[in-house]
Amino acid sequence: MHRTVERMLRTNVERPMATPDALASCIQACLVCAQACTACADACIAERTPGELEHCIRINLDCADICTTTARVLTRQVKPDLGLVTSLLELCASACESCAIECGRHGHTYLHAHVCASICHETLDQCRRLIPLTAEAARAHH
Amino acid sequence: MHRTVERMLRTNVERPMATPDALASCIQACLVCAQACTACADACIAERTPGELEHCIRINLDCADICTTTARVLTRQVKPDLGLVTSLLELCASACESCAIECGRHGHTYLHAHVCASICHETLDQCRRLIPLTAEAARAHH
Amino acid sequence: MHRTVERMLRTNVERPMATPDALASCIQACLVCAQACTACADACIAERTPGELEHCIRINLDCADICTTTARVLTRQVKPDLGLVTSLLELCASACESCAIECGRHGHTYLHAHVCASICHETLDQCRRLIPLTAEAARAHH
């Protein structure tokens, strides 16, 4: 998938917001994370443990929505508002961190939460790697 | 629409994150804004003015995605991460402000941009009104 | 909200896919329904009744996603694939019907399910009213 994402970035006449490799890695991570969080929320509901997994379901649903939006915004290269993109990356990192912590709490009991926590950590890392690049581009643009 | 949104909030056994009226107003504003930004991007494309409206199209698409996600997150009352919700409201306010400014620049020429700018301003206001409430709830919760 | 949606449709240089009033009513219904289904899924999770509301939560989440996509597609007037738009309206009607039936089954016990069922019925009606218009436009276009 990374190769396809990067290839689409390179065929755009607009210069990408950051290096195509870093951008493609973050986009891919966000898409994988949105899928994993949607799956983890569903798997939590299937466990039928009223109360115990409520916060886990909720933060998974929020994190899935935020990661989906982040992947879309990062995919667009036409005239970005780089300050807004940087803020969105920071928000996405926070969502992944909260979700990683909550899923991590249930990781010993539920394998889906364990896998999801590890994907959230990876996405948090990818967002954090991209933030200095978009923040630098935002400064250069002003 | 506001009445329906507020009614759904009041039927939830979870206490809402903020007063139902303020929450419903912000959710409604985000949904209206997401629709208006999607429509404005489409109407900009239909103008066939290469270059001139590029940033307007792009920020409209970003703002639509961010407002859709914000409406969803605000709609969920089960065990929220109130710090994350507050950050999302701040991001949504920034997106609406950027979009209001850009659409405002084209508002004298294109009526859709004029209408969209005014809807973005209203949504910015609604987010700003809700931020102190969720921030206060986040502090109270810790 | 209807007025704003219709106003944005009228400011587009593209002719709308159907009469602005019918289109605006269906777009609004889809947005209200997406919000209500997201709220009902959340309220069902908060009830802590393992098993009983599983299908209700799931069909609410699916219906919310399908209504959100339908509202977006209906909002765009630039060169639509009218056959695809008609199929999407049929799918959205099916999703609303399934969700109305399932929420209706729980409507005597849970007020959120009762309200949500009635909103799904209204959206089903709006989709069904629009289908002959987009289907006719699809035929005229060929």
Next chain:
Amino acid sequence: MHRTVERMLRTNVERPMATPDALASCIQACLVCAQACTACADACIAERTPGELEHCIRINLDCADICTTTARVLTRQVKPDLGLVTSLLELCASACESCAIECGRHGHTYLHAHVCASICHETLDQCRRLIPLTAEAARAHH
């Protein structure tokens, strides 16, 4: 990515709607396609060729939304409405086919349209492979 998607399916206590391999392939294809269509719409806007790429931009935006929703619905295994899932797969196949045809028309001129058309074809294939499985499960369930 396929491995992660399949792993999440296997950790769910609910039996998946179809074989985990076929389901994971289709989910992955939908996510890749949603990203490629969002990227192609953006790259089309960047070409600044008023009129020529209007339908391409529009069908890309529609296809991206439909693929995102399809990936989400396929990701959930809890008590699906298998008839609705099958209809959604048929709609997604139609959207990918329309988008593949339109991008294919511009593939000789624009590399992003060429790459996007090929990804839409692959996703169309994956949807068509999954349809008999969910349709069969829908029949078995009744």
